[in-house]
Amino acid sequence: MNIVDRIGQEHMRKNIPPFKAGDTVRVHVKIKEGEKERIQIFQGVCIKRVNRGIGSTFTVRKVSSGVGVERVFSLHSPAVDQVELMTVGRVRRAKLYYLRKLSGKAARIREKRAI
């Protein structure tokens, strides 16, 4: 492995659940308010994962009081305290941009049945 990749790897986290696009996740985000630090939870559907080593990101979408909200998180950022995998969704593509056009019942994602 080249040196540049290795330096990135030193900053990567190991305990990431194997979540994919379509899965519902709870992201625990560290928020700093002056001196105090607290944890805020952002729960929604992961609609996109970008795999770029240390630069990997994922996008979580939720509908908050009728407005669609998407947040992009750095997978390995220390600001992301923890990612919880809630449910595994059954989807047929890797990037779920089509969810942006849907609302209500149409925007639901079927759950994957454990075999």
Place this chain on the structure above:
Amino acid sequence: MIQGILGKKLGMTQIFASDGRRVPVTVIEAGPCVVLQKKTVDTDGYDAVQLGFDNKAAHRVSKPAMGHMKAAGKGAFSALREFSASNLDDYAVGDEVTCEQVFNIGDVVDVTGTSKGKGFQGVIKRWNFSGGRMSHGSKFHRQPGAIGCSAWPSRVFKGKKMAGQMGNERVTTQNLAIVDVRPEENLILIKGAVPGSRHSVVMIRHGVKVPQA
């Protein structure tokens, strides 16, 4: 303290600061360099230390160049540069200069290298001219436009921005912070981008315009 050191750009990546900020870094293999010659006020009119970096096979070096490098006894080098030093007496010919002797974390440096060659480029890419519109009957697309006046001065001024070779020239990026120094691997991490392609030789020197805190 010696003013700078030579290194090889390895590439860019990012690391995270403790508060979660992303920091873009350039990884540079800096040193170890070997002192090949000392220049003094008595003999040369100024004080400097000549460093060699990037070992290469002895048979690829001309005999006069090899004769110059023989005194250090550390083989042949492909990159030679002079650096001023405040404590000339601390350096002897043949000494190794490593990155942790020159830089600490948090230092602000200037990095000099040869920029990536872009070939012969027009004025839009080379000088950020705006050009004309591509459609709606326009016949003025990417040309430079008028380059001067007629009766006076009846010539084009020197230095007029025109098409030509872009890149592949010496470029210095100033005021880059050192994020990390790893003496065991001869690596330094510098915040931001530095000129040149990967594996090109760069010169890292203490900044000349360091902002006062």
